[in-house]
Amino acid sequence: MSQSRLQLDEDRRSCWVCFATEEDDRTAAWVRPCRCRGTTKWVHQTCLQRWVDEKQKGNSTVKVACPQCNTEYLILFPKLGPIVYVMDIIDKVIFKMCPFVAGGIFIGTVYWTMVTYGAVTVMQVLGHKEGLNVMEQADPLFLLIGLPTIPLMLVLGKMVRWEDYVLKVWRKHSSKLPLINYLFPDEHSRLSRVPADTVTLTDPISATRVLCGALIMPTIATIVGKLMFGLVQSNFQRTLLGGFAFIAIKGVMKIYYKQQQYLRQANRVICDYGEPQNSSAPVTSDSPVNQ
Ligand SMILES: [Zn+2]
Numbered sequence: 001m002s003q004s005r006l007q008l009d010e011d012r013r014s015c016w017v018c019f020a021t022e023e024d025d026r027t028a029a030w031v032r033p034c035r036c037r038g039t040t041k042w043v044h045q046t047c048l049q050r051w052v053d054e055k056q057k058g059n060s061t062v063k064v065a066c067p068q069c070n071t072e073y074l075i076l077f078p079k080l081g082p083i084v085y086v087m088d089i090i091d092k093v094i095f096k097m098c099p100f101v102a103g104g105i106f107i108g109t110v111y112w113t114m115v116t117y118g119a120v121t122v123m124q125v126l127g128h129k130e131g132l133n134v135m136e137q138a139d140p141l142f143l144l145i146g147l148p149t150i151p152l153m154l155v156l157g158k159m160v161r162w163e164d165y166v167l168k169v170w171r172k173h174s175s176k177l178p179l180i181n182y183l184f185p186d187e188h189s190r191l192s193r194v195p196a197d198t199v200t201l202t203d204p205i206s207a208t209r210v211l212c213g214a215l216i217m218p219t220i221a222t223i224v225g226k227l228m229f230g231l232v233q234s235n236f237q238r239t240l241l242g243g244f245a246f247i248a249i250k251g252v253m254k255i256y257y258k259q260q261q262y263l264r265q266a267n268r269v270i271c272d273y274g275e276p277q278n279s280s281a282p283v284t285s286d287s288p289v290n291q
């Protein structure tokens with residue numbers, strides 16, 4: 001019985017979705033929608049419709065293919081009336097356009113925010129009256145390009161990690177400079193390993209940090225300028241000096257902090273289990289690895 005059944009598989013209709021045969025339901029409509037042979041050749045029209053619905057998840061434009069032979073199913077719709085046809089086209093055009101319109105609105109919003117920020121910064125740096133004067137006299141086109149460039153430049157400037165570069169050069173050459181060796185004694189001889197690099201710019205948290213740091217920079221520069229260079233008459237020069245002073249002081253502190261963190265990482269020790277915690281790292285007499 002089973003032998004003859006196998007031979008008859010080609011002609012015997014059996015639905016690959018519900019496994020029912022012709023004998024089980026004599027009224028059901030059959031379809032062979034793809035290149036498949038054998039047991040997956042035939043399928044019920046209603047079963048395949050359900051399968052297509054499941055694959056499309058409500059979006060009738062999604063193409064569905066046979067899971068076995070990958071043939072794309074040919075789905076034929078009844079002819080549309082002219083009104084519905086036009087409405088269908090309009091619907092599709094609107095559907096396709098919306099992402100671009102939304103993107104445009106978003107870019108426009110960001111742009112005008114940048115222009116506003118630039119204008120506020122100009123007034124902050126030059127002083128309220130002088131800033132307004134400058135912007136009134138400037139070419140509008142120049143303002144529309146120049147003002148949004150201000151926050152852009154601040155962010156790009158903030159992305160330059162000059163402290164890291166200074167540190168790298170320093171770590172490379174510090175052993176050759178006797179003065180620095182004197183200030184930070186014995187650093188290289190204690191370094192038992194090179195620690196892995198830590199934070200990178202791809203981290204989203206540090207990206208927001210770059211953004212915040214960049215945008216608050218003019219305010220900090222104004223404050224530092226007023227505190228340290230109160231005698232300078234020109235608002236612009238005072239703010240510029242304040243900005244550079246702040247960047248320099250912060251840079252030195254950051255370099256010091258990073259170098260200390262680096263040394264901590266380099267000199268860490270993994271303890272034996274059960275050994276009492278000892279906060280100071282033991283000084284090894286071995287020769288350092290990185291020289
Ligand atoms: Zn079926």
Ligand SMILES: [Zn+2]
Nearest residue numbers: 034036066069
């Ligand atoms: Zn197939």
